[in-house]
Amino acid sequence: MSLTSPLKDATAEIKLFARRSIMAMVGASLLVLVLIARLVYLQIVGHEHYASLAKNNRIRIAALPPTRGLIYDRHNKILAENVPIYTLEIVPEDVKDVTDTVARLQQLLAIPDETVALYHRQRQRERSFTSTPLLTKMTPEQVARFSVQRPYFPGVDIKARLARHYPYKELTSHVVGYVGRINEKELKSLPVSEYRGTQYVGKVGVELAYEASLHGKAGYAEIETNAQGRSISVVYTNEPEAGADIHLTLDIDLQKTAYDALDIYNGAVVALEIKTGGVLVLVSRPGFDPNPFVHGIPYSTYQELQNAASQPLFNRALKGQYPPGSTVKPFMGLAALEYQMINFQQKKYCPGFYQLPNVKHKYRDWKRGGHGAVDMGKAIVESCDVYFYDLALGLGIDRIHQFLGRLGFGQLSGIDLLGERDGLLPSKDWKRVQRNQAWYPGETLIAGIGQGYMQATPLQLARATATLANRGQVVSPHLLAFKQNKTERIPVSLPEAENLQLDANNVSNILTSMVKVVHSPRGTAKRIASGIPYQIGGKTGTAQVFSVKQEERYDESQIAFKLRDHALFIAFAPADDPEIAVAVIAENGSHGGSVAAPIAAKVIRQYLHEAHDDSRIP
Amino acid sequence: MTVEFRSEQLESPSLIARILKRLHIDIPLFIGLLLITGASLIVLYSTGNQEWSLLLKQGIRMTIAFGVMIVLAHINPQHFQRYSLPLYSIGLLLLLAVMVMGEIGKGAQRWLDLGFFRFQPSEMTKLTTPMMIAWYLSDRSIPPGFKTIVLACALILAPVVLIAKQPDLGTSILVASSGAAVLYLAGLSWRYIISGLLGVAALLPLLWHFMHDYQRDRVLMLLNPEADPMGRGYHIIQSKIAIGSGGIYGKGWLGSTQAKLDFLPESSTDFIFAVFAEEFGLLGCIGLLLIYVFLIGRSLYIATQAQDSYSRLLAGSLGLTFFVYLFVNIGMVIGILPVVGVPLPLVSYGGTSMVTLMAGFGILMSIHTHRKFLPT
Numbered sequence: 001m002s003l004t005s006p007l008k009d010a011t012a013e014i015k016l017f018a019r020r021s022i023m024a025m026v027g028a029s030l031l032v033l034v035l036i037a038r039l040v041y042l043q044i045v046g047h048e049h050y051a052s053l054a055k056n057n058r059i060r061i062a063a064l065p066p067t068r069g070l071i072y073d074r075h076n077k078i079l080a081e082n083v084p085i086y087t088l089e090i091v092p093e094d095v096k097d098v099t100d101t102v103a104r105l106q107q108l109l110a111i112p113d114e115t116v117a118l119y120h121r122q123r124q125r126e127r128s129f130t131s132t133p134l135l136t137k138m139t140p141e142q143v144a145r146f147s148v149q150r151p152y153f154p155g156v157d158i159k160a161r162l163a164r165h166y167p168y169k170e171l172t173s174h175v176v177g178y179v180g181r182i183n184e185k186e187l188k189s190l191p192v193s194e195y196r197g198t199q200y201v202g203k204v205g206v207e208l209a210y211e212a213s214l215h216g217k218a219g220y221a222e223i224e225t226n227a228q229g230r231s232i233s234v235v236y237t238n239e240p241e242a243g244a245d246i247h248l249t250l251d252i253d254l255q256k257t258a259y260d261a262l263d264i265y266n267g268a269v270v271a272l273e274i275k276t277g278g279v280l281v282l283v284s285r286p287g288f289d290p291n292p293f294v295h296g297i298p299y300s301t302y303q304e305l306q307n308a309a310s311q312p313l314f315n316r317a318l319k320g321q322y323p324p325g326s327t328v329k330p331f332m333g334l335a336a337l338e339y340q341m342i343n344f345q346q347k348k349y350c351p352g353f354y355q356l357p358n359v360k361h362k363y364r365d366w367k368r369g370g371h372g373a374v375d376m377g378k379a380i381v382e383s384c385d386v387y388f389y390d391l392a393l394g395l396g397i398d399r400i401h402q403f404l405g406r407l408g409f410g411q412l413s414g415i416d417l418l419g420e421r422d423g424l425l426p427s428k429d430w431k432r433v434q435r436n437q438a439w440y441p442g443e444t445l446i447a448g449i450g451q452g453y454m455q456a457t458p459l460q461l462a463r464a465t466a467t468l469a470n471r472g473q474v475v476s477p478h479l480l481a482f483k484q485n486k487t488e489r490i491p492v493s494l495p496e497a498e499n500l501q502l503d504a505n506n507v508s509n510i511l512t513s514m515v516k517v518v519h520s521p522r523g524t525a526k527r528i529a530s531g532i533p534y535q536i537g538g539k540t541g542t543a544q545v546f547s548v549k550q551e552e553r554y555d556e557s558q559i560a561f562k563l564r565d566h567a568l569f570i571a572f573a574p575a576d577d578p579e580i581a582v583a584v585i586a587e588n589g590s591h592g593g594s595v596a597a598p599i600a601a602k603v604i605r606q607y608l609h610e611a612h613d614d615s616r617i618p
Numbered sequence: 619m620t621v622e623f624r625s626e627q628l629e630s631p632s633l634i635a636r637i638l639k640r641l642h643i644d645i646p647l648f649i650g651l652l653l654i655t656g657a658s659l660i661v662l663y664s665t666g667n668q669e670w671s672l673l674l675k676q677g678i679r680m681t682i683a684f685g686v687m688i689v690l691a692h693i694n695p696q697h698f699q700r701y702s703l704p705l706y707s708i709g710l711l712l713l714l715a716v717m718v719m720g721e722i723g724k725g726a727q728r729w730l731d732l733g734f735f736r737f738q739p740s741e742m743t744k745l746t747t748p749m750m751i752a753w754y755l756s757d758r759s760i761p762p763g764f765k766t767i768v769l770a771c772a773l774i775l776a777p778v779v780l781i782a783k784q785p786d787l788g789t790s791i792l793v794a795s796s797g798a799a800v801l802y803l804a805g806l807s808w809r810y811i812i813s814g815l816l817g818v819a820a821l822l823p824l825l826w827h828f829m830h831d832y833q834r835d836r837v838l839m840l841l842n843p844e845a846d847p848m849g850r851g852y853h854i855i856q857s858k859i860a861i862g863s864g865g866i867y868g869k870g871w872l873g874s875t876q877a878k879l880d881f882l883p884e885s886s887t888d889f890i891f892a893v894f895a896e897e898f899g900l901l902g903c904i905g906l907l908l909i910y911v912f913l914i915g916r917s918l919y920i921a922t923q924a925q926d927s928y929s930r931l932l933a934g935s936l937g938l939t940f941f942v943y944l945f946v947n948i949g950m951v952i953g954i955l956p957v958v959g960v961p962l963p964l965v966s967y968g969g970t971s972m973v974t975l976m977a978g979f980g981i982l983m984s985i986h987t988h989r990k991f992l993p994t
Contacts, residue, residue, distance in 0.1 A: 013760045016805040021918045028941045042862040043900040050862025
């Protein structure tokens, strides 16, 4: 170093200082190398790892919910649509005093306290820049009122969203069903990625059965966000794919006719297109307006529906299980013919009651004096009970079980709806297993006229009638006609129709008898025969709601309405080439002929009129 | 070295060089400082979401800081020596004043509101403490004796304790290092250095006991940041992600996603190095570190060329403190040191530390340009 310093100790000091400085510089350089080593570790060795972390950090995936497919009837009338609704939403961040703003809005728009409390709860869960709805469905008046005052409510805005709407209300409540907010149980079973961003899911009816098709495919957007989750820009969008439109075989006008025709009666009407199995009508009355269910029905309203004596929430067409009564007789007769137990012309004598050997109990006929000598044709036309008591006894319950089972009694029809019930077609085995009891011959007797244990749903009755009218070619009822997505039309795929291999002669005899039920002077449904250019085949029935004691008479005028018998009617038309099969149940309607048959007739008349008008159009 | 210096003198320097000389500016230091502050503005433009207002503010601060540097460069080092004790005393008094009536800023009492401007006395002690120790030791025999060392330590600890109590761990570490650097450069014997280090190690558990909870957290987080990724470990994890994702070449200027999207907290201030690393990669980092090493080297060179003990010690201390500054900040950002509030010198956004640092470089220039007799 410098030797010019004048003092010796100063020279030593400078030397010492220089040594220390060099050591410090070396030390500092080494430490900088440590920093560089660490940077090498982070930026070369760990680069891939950190790069992927950085990408995940900044890209948020936002689900883009698909638009739900629409539901149409066979004439392209919309049964379920998406309509814009107006919601009032608040971005808390843009509002100075949220509580005060909400209070002022409450006054302006007459919002219930309940709603406000719900809003505040929801707000707590969201980020301050998330738009949170205060009102989910604004009335036009609320929209107008708010629009005028809007400048005084910064951060509050009206937003339009799509919501499900059912224009036919109670007409379609059971068949089309409805969507509602996804609940926790559904959340677990639904595919998470598809339902992120979706609020509604099909709850019942077609909406539930075709949920997968209606829902569509969710899209997503890759949104660049900051650490608070605030969106900066959209990096990439994968557009959602709208759900497929569902076209039903249902005829909404016919549905309305059937619903209205039931009039004062609770009950069900099912009409099937015989050639295709397409469901034309599936009515359960009373229905209910499904629209409030979409946005969350108030608990009190729901309770009311739930507890109503008329059970509006219960789908009678699909789940109502009724004793088929005399409507079972044509099928019972066919069974006897098919098993060659009896021939069609063979006569039995009806004295007005039937007695089992060595049993005192009298099984009465509906006609006190009896029908006299009856063959099967007359027995069906006049609905002779005694004839079928004897017939059933001869068949035995297990053969009845076997044959009626083939026609769909006691079986699920396989309709494309969920929650169908299978009715009850008893057998000896069934009774032993279910009741742990032996089968009594008397029980076979009453099964012959569709009473006792036997139960069928309106859908099963319509299906059995259709299969019979179709001469043993099994009809599989279905609601779907086709699905229509953006690019293609996917027709319904049905299982190959089974043929029961019935004797054509036997079938003709039964069908002819059923035509005579309507078109002969002694027929139980003769009142519907007038004024139609074609023939209807049918069978009336009554189902006992409570049993009449042995020596009493059922006197309609003296018993309460709700204890009256159910009126049933099954029908097909036109007789020469059946196109439509109908089953009607009018609860407490008492008479199949006077109450249920005219309802079926109205449906048939309208359907055939329309169908034949249509066919004239080139 | 001396020959080099002479040749520098003999060559007819350019006009700018002559002006700079007249201004008492050391050209190598000045160039290094320009490079660093230039880098600062470039990164700040990116972290500030390309807003000019942020850049303008920092630019004004830099201008002021350079002004302070030039003013101090003109002052003869003898004056620093003369006023070391009064300045140190004033600094200590101001620290006490802060304790008594300091304004709460960021949850800690650091600021003194003088009405027209707010002042952070702890910043001042970064300069006055090494000045004081240098002044104290320059009179005495070198290397210092035991009594001298004890007293020097007391002089260092007084401001350090006051600052640590504010609490401002980062600044107290820097002040302590500035004092310790003077002792080291004065030839403190290795015996004392080693026993001192052992003593500190022994005192660590005690220090732990007196630490604030947040300070303990920071130490714990260094050991295992992933234990609480959204909470206390957040800073370190996000910073490592930013640096690591930069790779060798970086994402390019304005390419930082971590900072731009607010994942990286304090991206313009204490953690700005992470943004620099993300955008300019390993190569950029090494380049920046080389400029820093150059500044430190030049400072130590100036120290060795100083002509009296006081200047030597002070200059050397300023250079070494600058290194500590740098090391503590980058060490924290890259996750090898606990998170302490120390900005990246001359690059982080903010005026106070920049003015102090530039003042330090002003003193260095003053020492270098006021030599009475140049080596022949």
